[in-house]
Amino acid sequence: MKLDPRIPGGPLADKWTRFKANARLVNPSNKRKYEVIVVGTGLAGASAAASLAELGYRVKSFCFQDSPRRAHSIAAQGGINAAKNYQNDGDSVHRLFHDTIKGGDFRSREANVHRLAEVSVNIIDQCVAQGVPFAREYGGMLANRSFGGAQVSRTFYARGATGQQLLLGAYSALSRQIGLGRVRMFPRHEMLDLVVDEGRAQGIITRNLVTGELKAHEADAVLLCTGGYGNAYYLSTYARGSNVTATWRAHRRGALFSNPCFTQIHPTCIPVSGDYQSKLTLMSESLRNDGRCWVPKVSGDKRSASQIPEGERDYFLERLYPSYGNLAPRDIASRAAKRVCDEGRGVGPSGLGVYLDFAEAIERLGESTVRERYANLFSMYHEITGESAYESPMRIFPAVHYTMGGLWVDYHLMSNIPGLFVLGEANFSDHGANRLGASALMQGLADGYFVLPYTIGDYLSQKKPGGAKSGRQAEAFWEATESVQARTKKLLSVKGSRPVSDFHRRLGKILWDQCGMSRTKQGLQKGIDAVRELRKEFWENVNVPGSGEDLNQSLEKAGRVSDFLELGELMCRDALERDESCGCHFREEHQTSDGECERKDKEFSHVSAWEYQGEGKAEVRHAEPLSFEEVQLATRSYK
């Protein structure tokens, strides 16, 4: 299969302008004849649904939560990047582009990333106009902070709840369109299949989570804005409901899945405390502006933090990466933390933790300034651990946080199935093998507000709206509904002895051990076998109580876990086939003498794109080569 990314010609910095100048348009009075389905109401979904409705398209928006305001973008803490250069510290579109490409260890598409950096500035304008209360300086101008992988301050923030404020902004724009009758909103609806006919996406099948009713929805285009798949690991910073079902079911219908092994492990999360644990809580990267990471110099030092004198502490990030220090990118900081813990220098009861210390910041800035900057994070930490980070250092450890992989899309954000577009974390496109902090919010809103509204017109203008439904097409909807029904029935009829959570937990452990922060050929092969075995056991022994005709949370979970059990195998296979180290993907076989990633650009300077072959059959791997015109491929260094 030849993958055409449809990147416009011309110099990199002009591509997006040229695309916009030449994109085909839909006449304003014709827009209302087109219906667009948007699945998911996070930053990407809500912003896309609102923007499309503003343009005049008819929009149907779906979310599984009880309200579109609850999508997991809401939990993003630290901030959103934009190349505004308000700080006069040397930022530019080119620098943001370059930082992002380098941060992703040269495994993303130059043209997409440059466009992202270009539109980043519009996002901040749009959000401020909506009333997003970003942090301000005394003179009334917007404030910025620094995030990992950058030497400029370009991160805009609203205390420790930036995602919440941005999402509520997008939600308010969406709500306005719902109120105006231009968006029809379907909360508590889960997409369970994609309908493809005559090679195009024609609609979706949803389940009403309250009544169990299955319904087919037709449309001229389908947008999946359904987030990432990090919950495959069971324990993560994701919301409990975050899942891969929408994108995975589209994958089963032919959409290619790219780079599934690129999963971000965030360095600063609260460590695991027990087997019953259901979720890991992030402590925002913004804390590394002022917090310093350290462990004792000698292994087995069990003294409490305050008893360890300055000279016996190892501020390992500052030592290893002096030019970026505590603001080294996430993959690098996580691996460094893992390494010191592997050496027996980890802190806390489990030994799986490092200190994030604010003593120096409190001395330098005063407690009140530290409180002003991070109060809600410190209080979250206190609620969970019962400890005060004003008095003793936080204990943190890496945890699964984001997935760079996702459905393959071209420059138009369209998958290989015409009419199926994928936005935000659900696609693979902009972050390569590692995402920089504060760039997820940027990408979600860029895709929804400023990219998709342009690219979708180019597609729709070439397609007749709606149109008479052919007999064959009706059959495709009928077939998809039947298959969803059959799967639901199958899940309910196993009546085994183990609850869904039991399988999910075991899958998470396999993936964390074999496809986590460091990976080996042998381990990945072991992982594939273990996932297959677990999947088999799931279909023989899962217990899903209740019926399909009402609110049944066990059934919802079972469907999602059944998809994770298929995806998990693909994650391991992708990691196995990518026989190099890059960004988050650290293959122990390929490392430099000081333990850094060793890329193999000749063989792996490409995006993997997996094609589904049917249940239980090995997927076929395709590749989209990455060509770099602007940046020089180099060993990524933050030293």
Next chain:
Amino acid sequence: MKLNLRIWRQKSKDSEGQFETYEADGLTPDMSFLEMLDVVNDRLTKEGKEPVAFEHDCREGICGSCAMAINGEPHGPNQGATTCQVYLRSFQDGETLTVEPWRARAFPVIKDLVADRSGFDSIIQAGGFVSVNTGQAPDANAIPIGKEVAEQAFDAAHCIGCGACVAACRNGSAMLFVAAKVSHLGLLPQGQPERAERVRKMVAAMDAAGFGNCSNQYACEAVCPKEISADWIGRMNRDYAVSAAKKV
């Protein structure tokens, strides 16, 4: 650690509910309240019974999904915390806890501990926004906003829409929720053009959704997990009066 739970079970919107008693054993104080419910649910599943339906998502106090009263208190005993942020160290070993869904006319129970809070969405849809289309915005620094004003707007905007304020109110009023949004936008220059119209429309939608009125008891403020101040209600009443007068 052990707890006795009296949990509200209700099959569907139209069926009658009742309390059922469950014993939860082998708990630890570091467990969250919702993790304890997970354990209970896994046990019920193994026993062939239907688990307790409850809403939860982010489990870090920001999505606003979790919504239950513990011993009559919305979100349980902790100040400034959602249900998911309650840990068992807040309870005594052997204690009996009564767990209920939000109780309010405008929040009908759908199943067990799950209530329908879509009334909140309808209020926002009526006017809880600034009417600005994508692409129309001027440069973000074009309009300076004082640090203090931005901070105040954030305080109001931090509402997570969980509905605890309604559940705590004897009148089932949504005044704190509405006032928070009206004030967030009313404080900012961007919110001025629609300020008068916004408050009128949102209050009308609140009434239409079946929420009651405010009788100044401020139970809402006491249970709000984001500690949103009831002072915003006064501010909204002033805005409403001005708006109504303008209309006349």
